[in-house]
Amino acid sequence: MRLSFHARDASRLLSIVSRTNMDTHEKYMREALREASFAASEDEVPIGAVIVCRGRIVGKGHNMTEKLNDPTAHAEMIAITAATEALGGKYLNDCTLYVTVEPCPMCAGALAWSQIGEVVYGAADPKRGFSTFSPSLMHPKTKIIAGVLAEECGGIVSDFFKNKRS
Numbered sequence: 688m689r690l691s692f693h694a695r696d697a698s699r700l701l702s703i704v705s706r707t708n709m710d711t712h713e714k715y716m717r718e719a720l721r722e723a724s725f726a727a728s729e730d731e732v733p734i735g736a737v738i739v740c741r742g743r744i745v746g747k748g749h750n751m752t753e754k755l756n757d758p759t760a761h762a763e764m765i766a767i768t769a770a771t772e773a774l775g776g777k778y779l780n781d782c783t784l785y786v787t788v789e790p791c792p793m794c795a796g797a798l799a800w801s802q803i804g805e806v807v808y809g810a811a812d813p814k815r816g817f818s819t820f821s822p823s824l825m826h827p828k829t830k831i832i833a834g835v836l837a838e839e840c841g842g843i844v845s846d847f848f849k850n851k852r853s
């Protein structure tokens with residue numbers, strides 16, 4: 688009797704904890720979405736990213752491949768450079784990257800070099816996402832969480848291409 692009570696308590700606690708985590712994930716994904724909307728306003732494919740370290744945003748970026756004429760100027764790459772500069776080191780072990788769309792193999796490789804602690808992404812990208820090629824492109828210690836605000840994150844990209852065609 689007592690045991691089952693404890694078990695129920697524990698599971699309730701667990702669900703509260705994960706709900707809090709999800710609220711945090713959604714909060715920062717909204718920041719990444721804000722970055723994505725900056726990209727859209729500059730006629731770039733709207734993908735945005737933020738890097739969070741101990742509750743503080745230390746790097747932001749949005750896709751700038753057109754503006755910079757640089758095929759490597761993905762949101763994640765810009766956010767990584769901003770974060771390592773802010774933190775003064777090349778490793779991001781204590782950080783979480785939030786990005787609106789699943790990282791490509793190039794960005795997954797860059798994230799692996801940074802040894803980032805956690806990657807949270809919104810929409811999956813079955814064509815160019817790293818997991819289509821090889822999930823092992825990421826660092827083995829990096830925790831991956833997929834599908835946070837996926838609909839919104841994917842929606843702004845499909846709206847962007849819809850508007851381009853019309």
Ligand code: ZN
Pocket residue numbers: 761763790791792793794795
């Ligand atoms: Zn990329």
